[in-house]
Amino acid sequence: MKNSHLKNLFHSLIFIFSFFFFLIPCSFADGLYSLTRFYRDFKKEDSFEDIFEIKQRFFIEQRYNITEESFFFNFSGKIDLDYFQGGFNRFSYSVYLYEFYFGMSFGNFNLSAGRKIVTWGIVDGSPLDVVNRPDFSEGLFNEPRFLKTPSIVTQLIGFSGSSSIDFVYEPFFTPPNFADIGGDWAILNWSSLNSSFEGDRSNPQLKNILNGLVSPIVRSYPKEITEMLLSFGAGFQFKTSFENLNFAFVSYTASSIFPIPFFEQTFIDYFERSPQTFSEKFNISALEIVEPASRGEPFIRLEPRRYYLLGGGWSYDIDGYLLKNDLAFYLLNDLPDENLKVREFNIMSWAVDLEREIIPNFFVIPSFRGILKLSPANDIIVVENGVFLPSFSARYEFFIGNSSISLLGNLVLDVPFDLDIRSYFSVVSFGWKPVDTIELSILSYIFGGDQISLFGFFENNSALSLWIRLYF
Numbered sequence: 001m002k003n004s005h006l007k008n009l010f011h012s013l014i015f016i017f018s019f020f021f022f023l024i025p026c027s028f029a030d031g032l033y034s035l036t037r038f039y040r041d042f043k044k045e046d047s048f049e050d051i052f053e054i055k056q057r058f059f060i061e062q063r064y065n066i067t068e069e070s071f072f073f074n075f076s077g078k079i080d081l082d083y084f085q086g087g088f089n090r091f092s093y094s095v096y097l098y099e100f101y102f103g104m105s106f107g108n109f110n111l112s113a114g115r116k117i118v119t120w121g122i123v124d125g126s127p128l129d130v131v132n133r134p135d136f137s138e139g140l141f142n143e144p145r146f147l148k149t150p151s152i153v154t155q156l157i158g159f160s161g162s163s164s165i166d167f168v169y170e171p172f173f174t175p176p177n178f179a180d181i182g183g184d185w186a187i188l189n190w191s192s193l194n195s196s197f198e199g200d201r202s203n204p205q206l207k208n209i210l211n212g213l214v215s216p217i218v219r220s221y222p223k224e225i226t227e228m229l230l231s232f233g234a235g236f237q238f239k240t241s242f243e244n245l246n247f248a249f250v251s252y253t254a255s256s257i258f259p260i261p262f263f264e265q266t267f268i269d270y271f272e273r274s275p276q277t278f279s280e281k282f283n284i285s286a287l288e289i290v291e292p293a294s295r296g297e298p299f300i301r302l303e304p305r306r307y308y309l310l311g312g313g314w315s316y317d318i319d320g321y322l323l324k325n326d327l328a329f330y331l332l333n334d335l336p337d338e339n340l341k342v343r344e345f346n347i348m349s350w351a352v353d354l355e356r357e358i359i360p361n362f363f364v365i366p367s368f369r370g371i372l373k374l375s376p377a378n379d380i381i382v383v384e385n386g387v388f389l390p391s392f393s394a395r396y397e398f399f400i401g402n403s404s405i406s407l408l409g410n411l412v413l414d415v416p417f418d419l420d421i422r423s424y425f426s427v428v429s430f431g432w433k434p435v436d437t438i439e440l441s442i443l444s445y446i447f448g449g450d451q452i453s454l455f456g457f458f459e460n461n462s463a464l465s466l467w468i469r470l471y472f
Contacts (some may be wrong), residue, residue, distance in 0.1 A: 031061035031076070032472040039141065039465040044086055049184055049460055051086030061099075074116075075100040078146075087184070099150050113154040117145075118168055120237045120250055122313040125369075127328035127349035128250045130309055131168055131233065135177040139185035139461060140425075140445065149177050151233075163240040170233035173255040184461055231255055235309070249312040250328070256305040268341060307331065322355040346374040362396045387454065388415040406431040414454040423449020423456035441467040 039053040061076035076098040083091050101114025121128035132148040151174040156167045235252025311328030330347040352368045369389035393410035407430055414423040429443040444464050449456030 031059070034058050034470040034472075035143075036468040037141075037465055039463055041086070041460070042462045042464065043460065049087050050084045052084070054083045056081040059098075070106065071102075071104045073100075073102045073114075098146075108159045110157045110159075111155070115150045115152050116155070117148055117150055118153060118155060118166075120166075120248075121326045121351075122246065122248050122315050123324045123326045123351040123353050126313065126326040126351055128237075128248070128309070128311050128313060128326050130250075130252055130254065130328075131170065131235075133174055133176040136185055137177045139458065140427075141463075141465065149174055153233075162242070163238070166237040166239075168233070168235060168237075168252075170254060172228045173231035173233070185458070244317040246315045247312065248314070248326070250309065252309045253306065256307050320357060322353075324351075324353045324355070326351045343375065348372045348374060361398060363394070365393045365395075367391045367393070385417040387417070389413065389454075390415065402435065404433045406433075412455070414449060414456075416453075421449075423447070423453035425455040437471045439467075439469040439471075441469075443467065 035055070035057040037053075037055040037057070039055070041049065041051045044051045057078055057080050059076070059078040061074075063072060063074045065072045078096050078098060079094070080096070081091075081093045097115070099114075099116045101112050101116040103110060103112030105111075118131040119129055120126065120131060131153065132151050135142065135147055135149045138146075151170050152172070154169045154171075158165050233252065233254030235250065235254070238249045240247050308331040309328055310331070311326065313324070313326030315322065315324040317323075327348070327350040330349065349371045350369070353365055354367070355363060355365045357363050367390070369391070370386065372386035389412055391410065391412040393408065395406070395408050397404060397406040399405075408428070410427045412425045413421055414425075416422050424447075426446045427443060429441055431439065431441045433439045442464070443466075446462050447455045447459045448462075449459065451457065451459070
């Protein structure tokens with residue numbers, strides 16, 4: 001096994017060096033950097049969890065103009081080398097083409113097609129930003145641009161004065177990327193699995209689960225033409241501005257952003273019979289998971305569902321206060337209720353940011369995110385439950401000689417519908433840029449709260465990390 005790892009590392013280094021010897025002399029490179037990241041968990045409470053990681057990433061982005069103005073193509077890609085220790089000690093590497101698309105400009109229109117990222121909405125992390133599915137394979141430790149999975153889309157943007165309209169067609173569903181069930185950020189990484197099997201991948205019962213009975217990956221690209229016709233995404237965004245006021249309107253239909261769990265009947269019966277609270281019910285034993293799996297029956301399956309989105313947003317700058325707001329309605333979503341029975345809900349999701357520069361280069365940003373599940377009952381809309389995420393961040397950058405130093409603090413609370421604070425997430429970072437081509441960052445991530453809550457679920461992932469970034 002060690003020889004295999006050394007062989008893979010040797011081949012990867014050869015590829016990387018040849019990659020850079022080819023690229024560095026080229027003056028046309030728009031973006032080329034190296035990122036080295038050291039990551040250390042504050043604590044380790046189960047056998048699945050890694051306690052240390054070293055990541056080496058190389059990323060390049062390039063735009064070519066085929067003619068002077070009209071035709072162009074853009075591509076970006078990354079090479080990742082990872083070493084993990086503590087869960088399943090392992091080395092892995094990947095070469096990943098991120099974006100690759102062609103485009104042309106004619107008059108007031110811009111047409112592009114290929115694998116690309118499309119950003120909608122006004123607020124960062126907007127509920128209207130639905131064209132690309134999220135990538136949680138690295139949890140919240142990923143770089144912002146890699147928190148999305150590029151989609152294969154055709155995009156047409158038209159401009160007229162201060163207004164624009166953006167049409168997008170996605171010919172088939174792009175699956176979300178999640179880590180497997182044994183990873184630190186797996187969406188199905190229950191503590192009962194961790195403790196019961198003690199991280200033993202050779203356990204035959206656990207192997208059944210890891211090999212597909214429970215799959216965090218929803219599906220691959222559709223193979224049949226009929227599947228392609230049923231799994232498309234399409235919609236538009238209209239934007240306009242009047243002095244300090246900006247508006248956006250979005251309409252879209254596609255497969256669900258997140259995979260929706262459909263629990264098997266045996267598992268649902270357990271929930272319905274139990275007199276316990278939802279939190280107590282969810283503390284299931286390994287036997288209750290493995291028993292259906294031993295018969296070859298999954299206790300949970302994940303399927304994409306079609307949804308319809310309508311929404312809009314606006315921003316207004318008045319006397320140095322920048323207020324931004326986005327509101328989205330997701331129609332016809334199938335979601336599980338408190339007993340894990342799948343029911344039809346509508347969802348209202350919104351995001352509000354207020355940004356203010358207190359002194360030069362010192363910004364404070366109080367924010368609010370919220371989600372409500374709405375269910376029709378007797379011709380009226382009933383609010384079933386919801387999640388509220390108030391947050392506060394402060395960012396300050398100052399200069400000493402030719403060096404820039406930045407500080408960032410952020411705190412996000414997870415407040416359930418009954419208004420009790422259930423979990424929290426905080427990040428504090430210190431960044432130093434001695435020159436334009438070198439950036440050093442130290443970041444601490446703290447998770448806490450109830451085990452089944454949004455951030456408490458990943459409480460064991462609280463960590464300290466060091467990032468070293470070199471720009472070429």
